[in-house]
Amino acid sequence: MNSRMMVKAVLMLSVLLQPPLTWAVERAEVEETARLLARLLESGRAVIERNQTLIDDPHKGDKGLTPELFEAELVREFRAKSGIDLTALPTAPVSIVIPPLAKELLPVLVQASRDVVRDAQVVINQRGIGYKNFIPATWGSQASARFSKSSHVRLKQTALDARNPKNEPDEYEASVLKWLAARPRAEAYVSELTEEGKTLRVVMPIYYAKDCLACHGEPKGMLDISGYPKEGHKEGDLAGAITVTAPLSNR
């Protein structure tokens, strides 16, 4: 085989390998984007949780938890969790760490998250009223719904024993949640292709922290402050998951 033939063979091989390679790159990009979106939603939930005492303070009217302040805290929290500075996102170079799809979608989720806090101001700033049901779960449901409306990627909070029927898991989510529930707590996430490789599904588990147990802990069956029966969970139990469903186009 002379050198000309060698070059031809390599070229042929690269042409043959092109579609799977492109597809693999796309999958990696979508998976990383999905992971970052889930992480961002998780960060928003953490910000709400941190401000819960303030939100539920019956003695304070204007809580000062403005959409701007929330966004600033969200950006900080997300940077701590992912190492990505959302304020520098527009000028950040495209890389494996920040794929182009993430550059496009993360700001959409930030906007949706901020809009929820803006619309909730009338509820948050009521004085004389303690519990307002503005908690990580209800914030997250709205932020996910608004984000999903304005993008082709679906973001959702789900659980095996979801209180909101709209958060009920689908068949795939239920099977992953059952699998996760049978395993010890881990920081890992599940990523899988479904619909013959046309859709990527990412499931990021959420575990109960001590603060969650006031509503979801013991005694099982007793009504919590919002009127739902407590589930009897313990710290570290699987609470549910943030799931991302994204279509893959290049297959």
Add this chain to the structure above:
Amino acid sequence: MWMRRSGYRVAMIALLAPLLPGCGLLIDVVEQVWPVTGNRVDIICERERVQVGLTMEPFRPFVFPTIWTDEGARVTGLDVELIKAMTDELSRRCGRPITPVLHLVRFRDLFRLLNEGHLDWFVSAVATNTPAPSRAGVAYSLPYFYGGGISGITRSSAVIDRVQANVREQTLHPAADRLAATSHALDGLTIAVQGETSAYYYAEANLGANRLLVCDSLPAAFEYADAQTEPRIDVILGAQPVLEYMVKRVRRDWALLTRDNGLPLFLTKAEYGVVVAEESYRLRWLLNDLLLKLDESGRLREMRARWLDEDYAFPRRASLEGLPFDVEKMAAHYVQGTCRLKPLP
């Protein structure tokens, strides 16, 4: 052309006017010959939305504080369920779905907004029999809630004893009328009321000798009392069903004023109705008919039992059945306000 038609109409009115025995009929004829605007019911059906006012100050269990749910901000309560039931019935009458657009505003602004035509009706445990000049220009539907009225709550057993002693004293020396006798029950006490409510007008008209604190809301009265600000509040007056709900479920450190026999002390009785503009005659007929239907079907009784007697947590009801409201039209944040001493006349 317009002048000629207009002249014809005026001539017709002039011709028919002497034949009519009353002004109302004259107005009806003018409207038939010269139909200026459609009536409120037709307008509601046409626009497929009904503009309903609701107080933003919580009057539990009629109107609970707004709450956040998975679907966004929601409001719930007996009055909200009533709005839903009435709107469902209205949809059947209009032959198309009618959506209620809720305006959550301060109680005192409800009357103004109705008079300015921004609302089709409002509902917020409003007594239909409050004699007050500021309530001119409005009319009331049939009652949807019977057996309400004005009562009081206190944190002090000494105040309850004193009120009961005052009532006993009055029975020994019957006054010329019951109103005067009942109002003497609160002699020497410092009273707090929410401004422009029925309790406020009752106090203004009948408790002139008492020290009166006018509060922006019921929560403001509780906060003022909790802070032990001088002059100390002895009694908070308000709608009896609201006060009873508060002392049973929210502020168990307060108690209803009672008579010797343990029954609640009513300063006056009241029924609560839907408030409409005085000139919305057809709408009022329609509302009366809707409420009569709800009454006869037992739905009003069920609502009362659901909200007053059952054990429930309102956030869950807000999540399951609450209504959204126009966030844009609400104040940036609800300020419950404070209380001020009303100067003696």
